[in-house]
Amino acid sequence: MTSNLIQASSRKDAHIDLSLDPETNSKGENSFDRMRFMHCALPELDVKTIDITTSFCGRALSAPMMIGAMTGGTARAEAINRALATVAQERKIAFAVGSQRAALESGQSAAYLRDLAPDIPIVGNLGGIQLARPSGLDLAKAAIDDLQADAIAIHLNPLQEAVQPEGENDWRGVRDAIATLVKANIAPVIVKEVGAGISVPVAKELFDCGVMAVDVAGFGGTNWARIESARRDHDVNLFVPFLDWGIPTLECLLNMRDSFSNRHIIASGGVRHGLDAMRAYWLGAEMISLAGPLLTQLLRHNKTPSPDSLSNLVVQLQRQMSLTLFLTGASDLAAFRSKEALIDNKLILDLSRLS
Numbered sequence: 001m002t003s004n005l006i007q008a009s010s011r012k013d014a015h016i017d018l019s020l021d022p023e024t025n026s027k028g029e030n031s032f033d034r035m036r037f038m039h040c041a042l043p044e045l046d047v048k049t050i051d052i053t054t055s056f057c058g059r060a061l062s063a064p065m066m067i068g069a070m071t072g073g074t075a076r077a078e079a080i081n082r083a084l085a086t087v088a089q090e091r092k093i094a095f096a097v098g099s100q101r102a103a104l105e106s107g108q109s110a111a112y113l114r115d116l117a118p119d120i121p122i123v124g125n126l127g128g129i130q131l132a133r134p135s136g137l138d139l140a141k142a143a144i145d146d147l148q149a150d151a152i153a154i155h156l157n158p159l160q161e162a163v164q165p166e167g168e169n170d171w172r173g174v175r176d177a178i179a180t181l182v183k184a185n186i187a188p189v190i191v192k193e194v195g196a197g198i199s200v201p202v203a204k205e206l207f208d209c210g211v212m213a214v215d216v217a218g219f220g221g222t223n224w225a226r227i228e229s230a231r232r233d234h235d236v237n238l239f240v241p242f243l244d245w246g247i248p249t250l251e252c253l254l255n256m257r258d259s260f261s262n263r264h265i266i267a268s269g270g271v272r273h274g275l276d277a278m279r280a281y282w283l284g285a286e287m288i289s290l291a292g293p294l295l296t297q298l299l300r301h302n303k304t305p306s307p308d309s310l311s312n313l314v315v316q317l318q319r320q321m322s323l324t325l326f327l328t329g330a331s332d333l334a335a336f337r338s339k340e341a342l343i344d345n346k347l348i349l350d351l352s353r354l355s
Ligand SMILES: Cc1cc2nc3c(=O)[nH]c(=O)nc-3n(C[C@H](O)[C@H](O)[C@H](O)COP(=O)(O)O)c2cc1C
Pocket: 015, 016, 019, 068, 069, 070, 071, 097, 098, 099, 125, 153, 154, 155, 192, 193, 194, 195, 217, 220, 221, 222, 268, 269, 270, 271, 289, 290, 291, 292, 293, 295
């Protein structure tokens, strides 16, 4: 392995440990707390028959839920990904892997993940900066082929790279590289942030490039400025004003819903439980992705992956999602979107009325 690849691998392991530390989570109010649903005291439904099933990338799912992109490329990451894929297959939810770059560049395959999870959507992952390199398109093809991925996610993380000690800060050419990847028509392309959010003008540029979906990955959960800052031994003060920089996830979703009513939006960033997931769904997200909270649950016991522990959390999240529908009097996801909600204590009857 070259020293760059060794560095990338040890960085990934450090990211896992630091993401488990509550100190690296975003501080302050979680934006989802601004939203409530109108309670229905007469649901006329049996909670056991609430239907939250859906589909994504043409595959049936038990709920609009995805394990968010996290890791890959090291022995520890492989054990984590095996557990995540096993739980995703067992619970019929989508599974996104973390950046495949380090693994692919060192000749490692993660094809075993497709064997573990043959029926669910698997989403590959590469960084926007890597995609913009001369070999970027070939790397993306290899990433999709290796997993037989249903889609590939390209992550945009300029804040994280800016604070990361080894970060790369030349973002020129990334939009064109995304457009080239879309045109190559290898797999549907998703573009995501990693916790600082995607604004409407950026989403418009991405949809104009032809991307299938935008995952807002907003501010409020795992905080990459804090994680990278904790890895720094110099210039720490330089980044202090930026530690809680980003667009809160609820804000992203409200803006997206106003601007792109017919586009595919994925929600992530600070989703804590099934009620938050349904808040995001009501606001127009078709899939809800969680990363940090699932990893924390998976590694709860001495940092050894426990698929059972994660599987139990997924069941709990899904029960919370069903309960949200039940308590608004909605029997399924379509009916749920027409229910009333309050944002900042203002009643919202219909999303199109949001100013
Ligand atoms: C340990 C860890 C590693 C991550 N690695 C990646 C990555 O390689 N690629 C990516 O697109 N996002 C990565 N993310 C970001 C997540 O996919 C997600 O966008 C972000 O953590 C916000 O979601 P959360 O608040 O539910 O954690 C990572 C997150 C965690 C916790």
